[in-house]
Amino acid sequence: MKKPASSLTSTALRLLATREHSRQELRRKLAARADEGDDVEAVLDRMAETGLQSDARFAESYVRSRAGRLGSARIRRELGDRGVTEELASTALGEVLVEDELTRARSVWKKKFGQPPVDAKDWARQARFLQSRGFSAELIRKLLKDPVHEFVEG
Structure with a gap:
């Protein structure tokens, strides 16, 4: 039985309400819940268009939460593993890490x-x-x- 797009949208909203997610993380989680034929990319596009999902915001949040325990190299690698571009990772690291x-x-x-x-x-x-x-x-x-x-x- 095919789930309506609104079901995937509500799932995405629920996930984003708990914490920021990168597009790749959200895609993986929605794909696990989607049936064949569901348009996960359309839901992701809509979330990005409305500003509900942002890789830049995710990167800043991630850096803020990890900065006290990890070095820049590891944070950069983990952001890359989560689908954040090198440019966004560098920007987030530069903006959030005020301590050297x-x-x-x-x-x-x-x-x-x-x-x-x-x-x-x-x-x-x-x-x-x-x-x-x-x-x-x-x-x-x-x-x-x-x-x-x-x-x-x-």
Whole structure:
């Protein structure tokens, strides 16, 4: 039995009411609920035309929610996985991330470890953690290189 387009529209509205979705996410979720012959793209087009769905708004919201825990590289990759263009991701990262990457990395590091690495093994463990959070190797080296001076200020 074919669902009317209004059913897909109401599903889309319900999904967008809970949080922002990228077009790709919304397409995937609607396609899972649609019957053969349903025009998911038409519903998506209508949502975008009316301003109910926006990849730019999704990207800004996503960056805001992840910025305290993740580095720019990981956020950029996750946005790409969700169908956000590189241009929109860069714009969102530039607008939302007012703190610099080093400050955010230091904050993430402090929450997890709180004290400088005591030996090479501990240094590697802390570096792997920061790298898994999407911080660059150069930034990690800078952060963990001189722990006495780096962490006194922050």
